Amino acid sequence: MLGCRVDxxxxxxxxxxxxxxxASGKPHYVVTLNAEMAYRAMHDPRFRDIVNRAxxxxxxxxxxxxxxxxxxxxxxxxxxxxxxxxALAVRAAEEGWRLFLYGGxxxxxxEAGRRLKERHPGLNILGTSxxxxxPGKEEELLKNLKKTSPDVLLVALGSPKQEYWMARHLxxxxxxxxxxxxxxxxxxxxxxxxAPRFMQELGLEWLYxxxxxxxxxxxxxxxxxxxxxxxxxxxxxxxxxx
Ligand code: UDP
Numbered sequence: 001m002l003g004c005r006v007d008x009x010x011x012x013x014x015x016x017x018x019x020x021x022x023a024s025g026k027p028h029y030v031v032t033l034n035a036e037m038a039y040r041a042m043h044d045p046r047f048r049d050i051v052n053r054a055x056x057x058x059x060x061x062x063x064x065x066x067x068x069x070x071x072x073x074x075x076x077x078x079x080x081x082x083x084x085x086x087a088l089a090v091r092a093a094e095e096g097w098r099l100f101l102y103g104g105x106x107x108x109x110x111e112a113g114r115r116l117k118e119r120h121p122g123l124n125i126l127g128t129s130x131x132x133x134x135p136g137k138e139e140e141l142l143k144n145l146k147k148t149s150p151d152v153l154l155v156a157l158g159s160p161k162q163e164y165w166m167a168r169h170l171x172x173x174x175x176x177x178x179x180x181x182x183x184x185x186x187x188x189x190x191x192x193x194x195a196p197r198f199m200q201e202l203g204l205e206w207l208y209x210x211x212x213x214x215x216x217x218x219x220x221x222x223x224x225x226x227x228x229x230x231x232x233x234x235x236x237x238x239x240x241x242x
Contacts, residue, residue, distance in 0.1 A: 001067050002229055004041045005052050006033060006059050008068070008075040011083055015091055017056055022097060022151050022176045028055025029166035030179040032081035035063030035206075036219055037159050039226040047160050050167040055177075058084060062203025063223055067230040071237065081181040082194065085154060088179075092152065093120035100145060100175075103131035103156025104185040112188035126150050131157045145173050153178040156185040 009017065021028040031037070031054040041048035051057060058079035059065055068075045092099055099116075101109040109128035117123050126148045129141050145153065153175050155162040162180035170178050186192035194200070195208030206223060210216045 001064070001071050001073075002038060002042050002226075002233060003048055003052075004033065004038050004057070005054075006057050006064060006068060006075065008073065009056075009058070009079065010076045011079050011087055013076075014056060014058055014079050014084060015087055018088065018152070018177050019091070019095070021055055025174075025176055027170045027174055028177055029163075029170050030054060030056045030058065030084075030177065031163055032058050032060035032079070032084065032180060032182070033064055034061035034159075035067070035226040036222040037163075038064060038067070039222040039229070040160060042226075042229060044160075047163065050160075050163050053167070062205065063226055066203065067226070070230055070234045072234075081179070082184040082187050084179065085181055085184050085188070088152065089116050089120050089123060092124075093122040096122075096124065097151040098124045098126050098148075100126050100148065100150035100153045101128040101156070101185060102141070102153060103129075103158075103162070103181075104183075104189070105132070105191075106130040108185050108189045108191060109156070111190070112185040115188055115190065142169060142173065145175065149175065151176055154181050154185065155179065156181045156183065158182055 031051050033051065041051050059068060059075045060080045062078065065075055065078050101113050103109060109130060113125045113128045117125060127144065133141060155166055155178055157165055159180065159182060166178045166180060183192055187194055195205040199205060199208050206220055210220045
């Protein structure tokens with residue numbers, strides 16, 4: 001949509017794909033695309049290229065699910081980063097996939113890891129790091145990642161920082177799966193709350209986040225701009241089909 005690839009998969013199918021990536025041993029990064037990111041990709045060819053070179057792009061957000069329908073290529077369901085991480089934790093504990101958590105304020109990844117292990121006793125978390133490292137400390141992290149070689153790396157630096165980071169470093173690290181998960185570690189650590197289920201179902205999770213964090217309002221403005229661009233593209237493609 002609008003020049004961005006989105007994979008039309010369910011949450012379970014996305015998990016299967018991650019399993020295949022891990023079995024292949026080759027590096028793949030995953031983008032959980034929301035409307036704000038898709039709008040950025042429209043105007044930033046470098047970012048768009050990173051999205052389109054991902055191993056998997058999931059439709060994270062009601063805006064993307066709506067756009068896919070309007071553009072005549074519907075996706076089966078929303079696959080949000082936090083839902084993917086939670087389902088992944090269950091599968092990882094069963095399959096023995098080893099995780100590393102990177103990002104968030106100091107203490108967040110550690111706490112998220114502790115809570116995940118509490119919930120999934122078999123889960124193997126090789127390490128954690130906060131997301132505000134100096135260049136020197138980041139070098140240390142890269143070395144540590146090479147040494148420990150996890151199967152899955154969760155990168156929670158916010159978008160677009162996490163996508164740039166994965167595109168730059170993943171091939172060199174050789175980690176089979178890295179997922180840009182935005183604020184998911186904050187949710188797992190209990191520092192941020194998800195919108196109530198009824199708001200998620202109404203496609204209003206973005207509104208909940210704006211109300212809790214008013215400084216998000218500028219970012220949320222990308223949503224109506226994205227919707228206008230989608231409607232214009234839908235009109236163009238209908239015109240072409242006639
Ligand atoms: N973050 C980070 N390093 C940075 C900038 C941000 O670790 O240099 C973290 C921040 O602490 C937060 C997450 O990235 O946990 C971004 O969360 P947000 O909800 O803004 O993500 P998005 O809406 O982009 O998914």
